[in-house]
Amino acid sequence: MKEKIRTLVDFHKENIIKLTRTLVATPSETGTEGLIISVLTREMHEMGFDEIIVDEMGNLIGKMGTGPNVLAVDAHVDTVGLGDLSNWGFNPLYGKIEDNKIFGRGSCDQKGGLVTALYAFKLLKELGVPKNLTIYFVASIYEENAEGVNWQFIIKNLGIKPDAVLLTEPSNLGISLGHRGRIDLEVHATGVSSHGSMPDLGVNPIYKLSKIISEIEKLHENLPVDPDFGKGSIAVTAINSQSVSLNAIPEKAIIYLDRRLGLKDSKESVIKEITKLPSVMDASAEVKIHSFKIKTHKGYVQTVIAYYPSWKMNDNHPLVKAAIEAFKSQFDEEPETKLWQFSTNGVATKGLFDIPTIGFGPGDEKYAHTCEEHVPIDHLVKATEFYLNFYFKWAENTKE
Template identity: 50%
Template sequence: MKATAINFSAQRKEELISLTQELIRIKSVTGQEKAIIQFLKEKMLEMGFEEVFIDEMGNLIGRIGSGKKILAIDAHVDTVAIGRQRLWKFNPLGGDVSQGKIYGRGACDQKGGLAAALLAVKLLIIQGFPKNLTLYFVASICEEDYEGLSWQFILNNKLFQPKAVLLTEPTDLTIACGQRGRMDIKVEVQGLPSHGSEPDMGINAINLMATIIQELKTLHESLPTDEIFGKSTLAVTAIQSASNSLNTTPHHCSIHIDRRLGKKETEEKALNEILSLPGVHKANAKVFVPKSEVKTYRNFICQIKHYFPCWLMEEQSLLVSVAKNAFEDAFHKQAKLSYWRFSTNGVATKGGYKIPTIGFGPGKERFTHTKMEHVAIDDLVAACNFYFAFIQRFAKAKKNDYR
């Protein structure tokens, strides 16, 4: 049975534009999400959510319904920093409209998707919410710097357990079925300091690391190519050394590696590839995945390991089929499948906890984090239509296993 469609009047369209603008005008850089969370809490209560609460970490969670089919919609509220405002053509916190597009920081990543999904839920409440469905709407924090962290907290603390998750990150109106994984790797070596005038009396830590860096370049070139996600990559993105003075050879050197992973690559595999390098063995280098201590806007402290696994939903899965049917209901044509180049909260929901996860959102990935960040109004309307159809299709699915 097909999903019903939204009667998108001029008034509804203006409501969607206005909500997107309101969200853009609230500054919400990672770690500074309090104002937007409070704004959204009031919005959810106005819309008729049955339960609305802010968890200990600071995520906002709204619930509607109490059926056996449990769906979560995720929209992260934090953004990257504005940067130098003078480089922007439009006010980054203005939500200005020009030629059918709304401009501003977060317009694409991902306040447009947030607004479209919220309005879709509101309209479903007005129409009559499916009785067999429980919907959790998560306005998550800290995603830009620590993707997956919010969902680690939610799932580790058993706040709820969804059967599936819909991410609302930008996909250019395609159905996103996965992403490459990523991990940060630190390599540290210790040398033996000597006076700069007698370098052969010591062991220069930079020289040890230089050998390792050349071996890493060769390793990068040999990494596999995935048929879906493309080539795995390895890049040295930072180097630091320590010495007692500029006239002393360094006794310590460290590098930071950005490693992108295909679906068959694991944390252990990526680390072992580096540990097996001759230069690493000769220098007795330390190789590890760093951890960060994160303090949220609620002064909640948590730790995150910098490993974010690759994840993939098979096209034959029930969740992807539900999404494809919803797309056809909304647009009367076949959907296109895609895979993100950037990272999302799916690293936790699907990558870590194996919960069926897909993504769909307005906006093009290439405009995220740029000084021309924007979202097309027509795409907002389309996304809202999709979310409206998807929630209905999810509730109507004959099975409750969406893998």
């Protein structure tokens, strides 16, 4: 099987490179993914998917097979923005090839993973989908701004809840078993407005928050160390106040907190650690989870609660074992297993819904979101080989 896979992938190598460059040249900043969804829909029809839909939110979902074992392969299509174009030494929407690498926005995060996983579906179709397997390809949207919101929609509204999920985010060809979570919090303090020339007649909520900020800084220093993810963190990331003018004491003030989560942290526990701070109690401040509205390329509107749980797979889980065995059988070497430093759609699949989830993708994640973003062409080849091998290996390791 190894040599058959290698020969097939080598035969399609130039097409894989071409499609990756095409997608890099297709703008798909979060909220504007309509064009790339159309491009991928055409590709998937040509690849012979059994079913293809674009859901109400705007995710593109293709299906092959009708077996009892359900595997979903996720690749988000959206990217962060380009930023200041003068910081790029080339056109970030061209798909430049240099030193056997494809450069441009989204090349690493994560159109290389998208194309290689998708091409593995095409080759799976050519070789024959195992009878006991149903496999979904999910080209998900809005991941960069609200990771996991796409899969929450898919599971709750479409009823698709697979037995396992493979994320194709960049992992430098390592097998990722999870990552830290995060929660965005708001601390609200109220005051009494007065003229700025007579501050003693008012109550300044900013002063209340200044004491809270000092205690949060100390809280950060004393957060426990998670055995898997290291020391927890909390940071004040923004402050805002509401005042009738710059010459008035504000009536309200808010600070925004970024709290990174270990496996034992829950939204309830982290809110409690803030509300029990003496300065918060003295100020009668309100602590709540930040929320915001999104509007997708299809016009779907949703309020997002900014809670993204941590998750980690056990080394001995059958999904992890299947991935390791697929890598070893294809490349005759042990894979690196790792934890991602960034957040993914796994916050929903594993963090919220406890669906076994792993990650594997081409590209070194340290180049994601940078002006040096690229994916090595040899990574594209190896990732396609791995995905195809893994699709078969997962079918072998699961129930008939």
